[in-house]
Amino acid sequence: MLIRRAPTALAAVAALVLTGAAAEVGTAPLRVVSINLCTDQLAMTLAAPGQLVSVSSLAQDPRTSLMADRAAAFPANHGRAEEIYLLRPDLVLASSFTTPATLSMLRRLGVPVATFEPETSLDGVTRSILQMGQALGREAEAHDMAARFRGDLAALRAQGGAGPLAATWAANGYMTGTETLSADVLRAAGFDLVAERLGMRFGASIPLESLLMTDPDAVVTGPPDGAPARADDVVRHPALARSRAARIEVDDREWICGLPQVLAAARDLKNAREGLERGSGRLPPDAAAKGPIP
Amino acid sequence: MSRPVTGPVTGRALLPALAVLCAVLFAASVLTGPADAGARASLVALFRGDGGPLTLVMREIRLPRAVLGVLAGASLGLAGAAIQGFLRNPLAEPGLIGVSASAGLGAVLAIQTGIAATGALALPLSGFAGALVAVALILGLSARSGDALDAGRGGGFGLILAGIAVSAFAGALTSLVLNLSPNPFAASEIVFWMMGSLADRSWIEVWTALPVMAVGWVLLARTARDLDALTLGEEAAASLGVNLPRLRLLTVLGIAAAVGATTAVAGAIGFVGLVVPHLLRGAVGGVPSRLLPASALGGAALVLAADIAVRLILPERDLKLGVMMALVGTPVFLHLIHRIRHGA
Structure with a gap:
């Protein structure tokens, strides 16, 4: 050669x-x-x-x-x-x-x-x-x-304004950081990132407590794995279910690779985000800054 | 048994003192965590409930974790005191003789086969089944070889060797099952099953484990009188009217239930059943019926303290309880072996 x-x-x-x-x-x-x-x-x-x-x-x-x-x-x-x-x-x-x-x-x-x-x-x-x-x-x-x-x-990317606060959340309490593809997809879909507030660049396992204390509007998880493992318990923890965070499911394969198809995940997330904002009475796109919901 | 009573707290004051210690550690446990809220704000959020994230953290994460610490510690302390009383061997401990490892195997098999998902009690009962096999095996060995396993004559190592064998076998099978799982995270759980942790447990674990644990406590409480008589030796105890086969059955089932349910939800937390009776034996004058409740409270205090420590040392990571327990337990274990070898 x-x-x-x-x-x-x-x-x-x-x-x-x-x-x-x-x-x-x-x-x-x-x-x-x-x-x-x-x-x-x-x-x-x-x-x-x-x-x-x-x-x-x-x-x-x-x-x-x-x-x-x-x-x-x-x-x-x-x-x-x-x-x-x-x-x-x-x-x-x-x-x-x-x-x-x-x-x-x-x-x-x-x-x-x-x-x-x-x-x-x-x-x-x-x-x-x-x-x-x-x-x-x-x-x-x-x-x-x-x-x-x-x-x-460009057609998809959300414009300006503060969006709902979201975090990815996976087995063993793993959250992706700001310098990851999934974070960029979430940003494009108009979300603010919990990882940004925690100053997490790459991703790490964090205690559920730390996630809940940021009071997120949405938690993005994968669908349940077919094979059971204790690692998934923290994804289905009752405290998370009782929090006011909406759960959005994105299949891992949708955004594990940087393929053009990743925009489908971004589109789904954008729809979910707009649904959240309608539900909380905020008007997209330049909604007021996120505050606690009474 | 012949050690002089040295502790400042003895007799009637012991149990209340231990209860107060547990209460203080319980409060400290509830106030310890990575969410850095003040004690006052945390307690207000816990009792009043403002609907905010702190209330959720206090009620759904901190509180079940502390409660599970109490339940696990009490079960392990009680089981340790009971098995030491029954075998009249201070080295006997659920973790060391393989009961915890076998309980873990039972739980892992239940989770991986999906049996654990079939009912609320399926997981602790699977832990119970695993523990039952090991404890029956160990007590069976002790019955057959009699004095060869009696620590007082330097033969305590037979028991420990059998325990190591059971532990290693159950641990290997647990690793194998988890490695065969198609879930990529299953293999990393080997550490949890070997070392134990209370991180991110919920009320679900508390409510599923409690009934099985409670059965174990009741069974072990009923061994107290007979264990007192047994300190005189098997023949003397029999002549005092102790039904030895019944005592053996109560001990086996009680330990399997208490340790099995604990391990199924919190992993194998070692050394509690060794360290706690060792520390308290002097204060109760070596009387098993008094050592049982004292060890239950002492075990709860030790696990709460260790669970606070793991959160203070590495707040952001899930440092396993077994790490803290081994740091405390190993010196005690070596000290015991030293005493036995030198015929103290």
Whole structure:
């Protein structure tokens, strides 16, 4: 291939250089293997027919993937270096959080690897689309897709004014911070964030008590998991049910990856937000600042 | 048993003193938490109820947590005193001899198979079933090998070895079941089942565990007289009219109910049943019937204190109760072993 020894540091930059070189000489990769749920779904959306040879098994699981039906048509991999190498890929798509041992093994075996940063904002989604277009040699398609995404986002994004206060709340009391995709989706849907008030950037498990003391208007959780675990108890805690916070359900797979489809979750949240504001007698969009409801 | 009475609080004053200690710690527990509201505001919110978030926190999070601390501590202290009285071995403790670990396995199996969701009492009863297997096994071993397990003659290690085996086996099965669960969070719960925690528990846990615990308390209370007679030895006790098989049954069922229900809702909280009777034995003159109520109150106080400590040390995280208990319990345990080896 073009560059046999990709530098191990700054993998994302290396991937851009690598695929940039590919585009220059007009040779798009022909056998692409994706080993990460998010790159799986983005690649399935952008790849030319026959260009993608395998996606990860997570992409075929309807609990985690939005495109399980389409993914079922591809042979699945489990992210192990050996099985990936045997697929003879000329490009592997991975996350920058993929096990470093797997990535360095692939690089040692001479397989070019493009890594994608997890999206922490809606702008990050645009970046990922463009990076994927470049990696696959499908720039034109990617530019169209990014433009459509930007347009849809601009049409959706709530304007000005203070919105209802919301927090995500998951197993073990995990709340996502301000610098996450879900936070940006909530902001776009017109919510203020509990994480902002708590000064939480990335997310952490916090006591239920701390969540309740911020007196949120809405708590965004996933639907109950099929398999029981104690970790979910805190999501269904009676104190939360008795608080005045409305519960909004968003399936994890809707916004776990920075895909264009994330706007569907944003739209649902926006509708939920407007419902809340109607219910509390406030007038969107420039409603009065949030105050305690008597 | 031969230790001189050294405590400042002895005799009749002991139980009221312990009750006051529990009340003070209960109040402190209710006032401890990451939501940094003043004591006055917290109490007003608790009793008056202003409909705000603080009332919700006080009534639905702090109060059930403190109540569950009392119930769990009392159950574990009582169970520890009863099993030590029955085996006449100060090393016998529900956590050390594998009763807690087996109760945890019963609860985990019930949760993972969905049995726990079939009825309010299903979870504590599953803990009871798990604990029953272990306590029956341990007492069965002690009956067969008799004096080999009697601590007074340096044979207490047999009991502990059997307990370690039961603990390790139940713990391994618990880990296996949780690792096999398709829920990605299940595996991280191994820590809860091994170390115990009262974090973010609710009234649901209190009301489901209480009936089964209460049955255990009643059964153990009825062993008190017979345990007194048993301090003279099995033959002497039998000659005094003690029905040994009945006593054994009461002890087994009582401990399984108290420890099983506690573990099902709060995980395995170790060392309470070891430390508390050890600290109080001198003050009650080594009389089991007086040690039982004292250990129940002492256990409640110890668990409340530990639960306050975990929230003061790491307010934002769920530090497990077992960590605090092991810090307090290990020195006591080593001290006991030292005394037994040197025939004190």
